[in-house]
Amino acid sequence: xxxxxxxxxxxxxxxxxxxxxxxxxxxxxxxxxxxxxxxxxxxxxxxxxxxxxxxxxxxxxxxxxxxxxxxxxxxxxxxxxxxxxxxxxxxxxxxxxxxxxxxxxxxxxxxxxxxxxxxxxxxxxxxxxxxxxxxxxxxxx
Numbered sequence: 121x122x123x124x125x126x127x128x129x130x131x132x133x134x135x136x137x138x139x140x141x142x143x144x145x146x147x148x149x150x151x152x153x154x155x156x157x158x159x160x161x162x163x164x165x166x167x168x169x170x171x172x173x174x175x176x177x178x179x180x181x182x183x184x185x186x187x188x189x190x191x192x193x194x195x196x197x198x199x200x201x202x203x204x205x206x207x208x209x210x211x212x213x214x215x216x217x218x219x220x221x222x223x224x225x226x227x228x229x230x231x232x233x234x235x236x237x238x239x240x241x242x243x244x245x246x247x248x249x250x251x252x253x254x255x256x257x258x259x260x261x
Contacts, residue, residue, distance in 0.1 A: 126170075
């Protein structure tokens, strides 16, 4: 990722809008600016860094569909880039995997959490987020 600061700024701008959560299928893939789910924050943040995440994921799925279990052999560019498990596969293939454990009183551990890092949650429910450039009084992002 060339510029994590641009990604963080894009995510913060998106979150500031307080856009309502609405999950639908869209013919061109992109929801209107008035709607979003967690994955929309991610691709919109990347867009702020001039990275077209949809195109990158679509291309990777086209060439490696068997790796994307959620695609189930039937790629759909209108929705694939908005599915957390697909983003998880893509990020594991092209990004460095870091800790997902937060140790609240461990400065070394907390320093591993950097602005722009992407965190994927698959246990219990599917969710994805971006680490902010802000930390609380204990150093937790």
